[in-house]
Amino acid sequence: xxxxxxxxxxxxxxxxxxxxxxxxxxxxxxxxxxxxxxxxxxxxxxxxxxxxxxxxxxxxxxxxxxxxxxxxxxxxxxxxxxxxxxxxxxxxxxxxxxxxxxxxxxxxxxxxxxxxxxxxxxxxxxxxxxxxxxxxxxxxxxxxxxxxxxxxxxxxxxxxxxxxxxxxxxxxxxxxxxxxxxxxxxxxxxxxxxxxxxxxxxxxxxxxxxxxxxxxxxxxxxxxxxxxxxxxxxxxxxxxxxxxxxxxxxxxxxxxxxxxxxxxxxxxxxxxxxxxxxxxxxxxxxxxxxxxxxxxxxxxxxxxxxxxxxxxxxxxxxxxxxxxxxxxxxx
Numbered sequence: 001x002x003x004x005x006x007x008x009x010x011x012x013x014x015x016x017x018x019x020x021x022x023x024x025x026x027x028x029x030x031x032x033x034x035x036x037x038x039x040x041x042x043x044x045x046x047x048x049x050x051x052x053x054x055x056x057x058x059x060x061x062x063x064x065x066x067x068x069x070x071x072x073x074x075x076x077x078x079x080x081x082x083x084x085x086x087x088x089x090x091x092x093x094x095x096x097x098x099x100x101x102x103x104x105x106x107x108x109x110x111x112x113x114x115x116x117x118x119x120x121x122x123x124x125x126x127x128x129x130x131x132x133x134x135x136x137x138x139x140x141x142x143x144x145x146x147x148x149x150x151x152x153x154x155x156x157x158x159x160x161x162x163x164x165x166x167x168x169x170x171x172x173x174x175x176x177x178x179x180x181x182x183x184x185x186x187x188x189x190x191x192x193x194x195x196x197x198x199x200x201x202x203x204x205x206x207x208x209x210x211x212x213x214x215x216x217x218x219x220x221x222x223x224x225x226x227x228x229x230x231x232x233x234x235x236x237x238x239x240x241x242x243x244x245x246x247x248x249x250x251x252x253x254x255x256x257x258x259x260x261x262x263x264x265x266x267x268x269x270x271x272x273x274x275x276x277x278x279x280x281x282x283x284x285x286x287x288x289x290x291x292x293x294x295x296x297x298x299x300x301x302x303x304x305x306x307x308x309x310x311x312x313x314x315x316x317x318x319x320x321x322x323x324x325x326x327x328x329x330x331x
Contacts, residue, residue: 249262
């Protein structure tokens with residue numbers, strides 16, 4: 001089902017697509033190509049945080065469910081260099097830096113609904129040359145497919161008119177027990193390497209081992225320790241693209257027996273436990289630490305770190321990401 005759900009700031013209609021297939025419900029809105037609802041028919045709550053009204057997505061300070069780009073995460077000094085040219089990007093982070101593609105990035109743009117069927121919805125967007133300071137026109141598509149019970153596949157592709165940066169990410173926050181907190185959740189990350197960062201989240205160098213540190217999630221571990229939820233906002237590092245989605249993380253809710261598996265082709269996973277989530281009158285579930293974002297993507301500030309996996313694309317080198325979110329019950 002597709003419906004007009006609201007109006008974007010430019011006057012274009014915001015559409016909501018509601019998919020129901022194999023006992024799985026998935027609602028996506030065209031503004032930000034954002035997942036509003038992801039659930040199974042036997043559970044009375046959504047596994048992702050979202051708003052019940054369209055207007056809240058126009059601001060969406062937490063990026064709930066959105067596809068962020070054209071470049072997710074932080075870029076120091078809002079400046080990049082490509083082929084000996086320096087480009088100055090939108091300074092939308094702390095007044096001096098750049099984050100998540102800028103103040104009018106894809107999370108705050110109204111995508112076009114390209115196609116809808118019983119089990120999938122596809123969206124597209126065109127970012128012009130110079131958009132948010134980036135070089136080159138970028139044409140991107142995001143296709144959500146229900147490929148099994150509780151199993152959602154996200155495919156993001158993009159082509160560029162010239163060499164530019166491209167690093168998309170899904171910014172869903174997961175909560176698998178329907179409460180206002182992730183305190184009774186456990187997390188496993190299939191990597192022992194992560195990037196140390198400064199107080200603003202900028203990486204400090206090459207990946208280091210998490211073994212024996214508070215960032216060691218190589219075995220399933222509670223997100224709560226001594227009554228406090230871990231304040232995580234870290235990038236965990238994986239091997240180069242394999243072409244096929246590989247295990248990145250698992251999340252488990254003890255109260256419901258629900259387990260989430262995240263697989264992706266991406267070389268990074270930003271893990272954020274929601275310490276800065278702002279509350280919402282439109283959804284009483286939304287508050288600090290009410291959801292955890294598990295965001296497959298490239299590494300932060302990769303544009304300014306030549307030793308990191310490249311996030312550059314060109315007319316002869318298109319972009320493709322495949323990420324799979326699978327939720328099932330073990331009880």
